[in-house]
Amino acid sequence: MVVEIRSPGDESYKKLLFYAQLQVLEVWIIDRDTRQPEVFRLYEGDYRLMLPDDEGWALSTITGIRMRAEQGKLAIALVDDPVSGVGTTSA
Numbered sequence: 001m002v003v004e005i006r007s008p009g010d011e012s013y014k015k016l017l018f019y020a021q022l023q024v025l026e027v028w029i030i031d032r033d034t035r036q037p038e039v040f041r042l043y044e045g046d047y048r049l050m051l052p053d054d055e056g057w058a059l060s061t062i063t064g065i066r067m068r069a070e071q072g073k074l075a076i077a078l079v080d081d082p083v084s085g086v087g088t089t090s091a
Contacts, residue, residue, distance in 0.1 A: 008033075065079070
């Protein structure tokens with residue numbers, strides 16, 4: 001899994017081809033300004049953007065982490081943890 005922090009004018013999306021060649025199973029791209037996360041999952045040699053759920057959570061099946069932009073921060077919760085499933089931890 002790779003995490004990219006995207007800033008204006010960077011090449012995060014262009015790097016997806018490189019990561020696919022390395023067979024990285026999942027890439028997160030998190031916008032530096034909005035904190036909006038995107039999860040890309042490798043499928044048959046190419047990445048697919050995983051759509052967030054109805055509450056806006058983007059899910060990483062590799063890590064069991066879900067995340068979303070919330071009040072200008074990145075909210076993170078563990079999927080199988082009852083404590084973090086109730087609330088979120090901001091980073």
